[in-house]
Amino acid sequence: MNHPKYFAKLTTLSLLILATCTGLKPTHAHDTWVEAGSLAHRQGDWLYVDLRLGNHGNNHRDFKLASQITLAPCTLEVSSPSGQRIDLKPSLTDTGNAEKEGYWTAKYIPQEAGLHEVLHTLDTLHHTTRAVKSGKTYFVSTDSLNKLPASGTQYSTCHQLGLELVLATPPAELAAGHPLRLQVMRSGKPLANASVAFIPRGTTLASERDPDYERTSDANGYVEFVPSEGNLILAVVHHLEQDETGPDYDQTHYSATMVLPVPQRAFGK
Structure with missing residues (x-):
């Protein structure tokens, strides 16, 4: 019973028992995120929008699937350049071979x-x-995959959600080696001192705070990260409100994600 695998299992079990007995609760659950492939797609051609659940390993410092989200409490929609909102939830299909x-x-x-x-x-x-x-x-629909449209590519606005990440870099400037700027918003207001992790696909961050991939928002909620190469980058932020309670819950845990398809070089370059 001194084998490291048994010890790891017993340690995990002991921590769960300790949390139960002392009333301590983990503040993180699995994260959800959405993907739509590369930044540019040809206008009128098809693409797939994915709704994924995971990023639970290594204290939310990886880019791995964990299970399948239950759809009932979810929304999923696309907003077009003209402001039309298309509900994608009715057209979602299951990619799994078994439940979850x-x-x-x-x-x-x-x-x-x-x-x-x-x-x-x-x-x-x-x-x-x-x-x-x-x-x-985000993705840009264009009639030429070598350049972005001259209009209709303004970046995003705040939706006044409990917690959200807002893109503050024009899509045409997304590229390896160029600063990527986000703003952390809490119910429509900038959230300072929030820790945001930037996780390139295929990268696992250090178990503690990783200075290469984590940033803290400034007084206006802004964070900046410079990707070293083109990749899908998952940005993740969490915020716990222990005083937000209700009849069936004794705290509220907010989380926000953003997947950014960063090209190897900027369009038109």
Whole structure:
């Protein structure tokens, strides 16, 4: 019974028992996020929007799937450049071979040129914690994959959600080696001193705070990260409100994600 694997299992079990007996509760649950492939897609051609659940390993410092989200408390929609909002939830299909395997995905054909925003929200109970989540990603529909449209590519606005990340870098400037700027917003107001992790796909952050991939928001809620290479980058932020309680929960845990498809070089360069 002195084998390291048995010790790891016993240690995990002991921590769970300790948390139960002392009334301590973990403040993090699984994260949700949305993906839509690369930054540019040809106008009128198909793409898939994925709704995923995971990023639970290493204290939310990886980019791995954990299970499949329950759809009931979720929303998923695309906002077109003209402001039209398309509900993707009815068209979601299951990619898993068994219950809770895989992820949800929906086929979408962009008819307008310009920037499209994918927005996901969730509000549910996790034991005695209320979990409020948001997730975003972006893609640009264009008639030329070598350049972005001259208009209709303005970057995103705040949706006044409990917690959200707002893109503050124009999509045409997204590229390896260029600063990527986000703003952390709490109910429509900038949130200072929030820790944001930037996780490139295929990278696992250090078990403690990783100075290479984590940033703290300034007084106006801004964080900045410079990706070293083109990749999908998952940005994650959490915020716990222990005083936000209700009849069925004794705290509220907010989380927000954003998947950014960063090209190897900026469009038109």
